[in-house]
Amino acid sequence: MSVRMKKLASCLLVLASLAAAPAFAQLKLTITSGVTDPIPIAVVPFARAVPADGGIDVAAIVQRDLESSGRFKAMARTDMINTPTTAAEVEAAAWKQMRNDYVVVGRVSAVPGGQLAVEAELVNVLNGQMLPLNKRWTVVPANLRNAAHRVADAVYERIIGQRGAFATRIAYVSVDGQPPKQRYQLIVADADGENPHVILERDRPLMSPAWSPDGKMLAYVSFESKTSAVYVQDVATTQRSRVSARAGINGAPTWSPDGRKLALTLGGSGGNLDVYLLDLATQQLKRLTDDPGIDTEASFSPDGATVYFTSDRSGSPQVYRVPVTLAERPKRVTFTGTYNARPRVSPDGKQLAVLTLDGGSYRIGLQDLASGTMTVLSKGQQDESPSFAPNGAMVILAGRQGGRGVLQTVSIDGQTSARLNADAGEVREPVWGPFLP
């Protein structure tokens, strides 16, 4: 059977199992802009372990990860004159002559117990020096893709000097159908959009997913019982529990850095939205804000001592902060423009990503907390939901393109961007998960 025929046959199989398989938004990554002077690198095809590797092209994944950061430009495979798989085989001068600064080589091999070992080496061909990546990744075949992301993380860190965030995950909400008959899915995927899993599907809205600090759980809002409730769900087992279904609004959950508490928004029957702290073990509530305006969208500082939130107590939505001890009254943080909402604190605690109204367009702004300077990061008309990568180098956000919701990543210097398009439906509310052990 030809490859084409095989694809068609598997396609028909999928159609045959239509009842079981929901329509699904698979993301496709496109790099839309990069730095002006990207580092030239050659990622040579790795030695394969056929058939245990399931046909996964590790080098291609490494290459795409590195390129998606916008910091690298990879050599086309068709231009490669040979395919070394060890550093010793790399003729540095020849690769340098082909305008490369670095060459990545590696091997996938089967090891006893049905696992696969991935080894990789990095050569600086400008000086012929081998840069050890200091690691051999042993995984079950199903996790080979993850091992490839870890190779990319190691290469990125060795060259850029900052931890890579390719071996991380994202969660997002996917919506299908025309209003008012819409279907909502909560999806977890690798940071490059691959390997998607539907962890929840409902025909009432799902919103505001938030990762636990250990990357094992998601908190989110579901309207499945016709009013809003906050749930916490184990991503691996899909086991979940409803942690807040109080009268009125239950919304905007976010985890404290120690993973023990959720900050969330409650409205009560009177509909006055304020931010509360919910202890997950004891169910004890502590009120953090008390104002007749809308207070919502809490985000913790990395040390857990401060909560940033949106409030329209001054008329229009702006970002405020309050110490969790309540030792001080809330202080306003944003002053640029008439609309700043949904703050997210950077992993180093120095910056705030917000949704800001920029000359008639809703865009993602980055505010330096020390100086108060706001920089607009995104270029869309209706961007929203910024979320930092755990290394702080990129922000993932939701935008609109051709009337549909799409996801984008933007580097915090604004130079590099990539788009994650869904092949069906609309995707929104991306949240970047933490580093995984």
Next chain:
Amino acid sequence: MKHFLSTAVVLASLTLLAGCPSKPPTQPPPPAADNTGSTAGVADANANVDDTDAAGPSEGLLANRIIYFDFDKAEIRADSQSVVAAHAAYLSKHPAQKVRLEGHADERGSREYNIGLGERRGQAVRRALLLQGVAELQLSTVSYGEERPAAAGSDEQAYALNRRVEIVYLK
């Protein structure tokens, strides 16, 4: 309904075809028990089962169940006062009847803040009904923010249709 279903199946097939031959998604393991007793896992067993919403009265102004709002506003407009008054009169006369007030916002701005705006609108209708003699026990509110638009599209026309409170009569 039948027509809708068959259309949905065709659409779903087309979506899948368009997606082929990219890999179908992996399904997570089967759901485990939920410690609060709500349904766990991916599929919603109670999907589309709606056992509480009722048809409600439809005479005259009562047929009108949607109150529209101006941009960034939660005040009931003059052109909607008579509709609110008609529902208030009906609900006062039928103290056992309950309604759910569903507040909505247009898609601009942040989602959770828009939940707040939708709630403000629901509360405005709730207060008006209370002032006109409806009992507190007859009323509940929910805000969907921008999550359940009545109209698709990113233009003024769609926005105006989406900034609303729906009065839903319950059984």
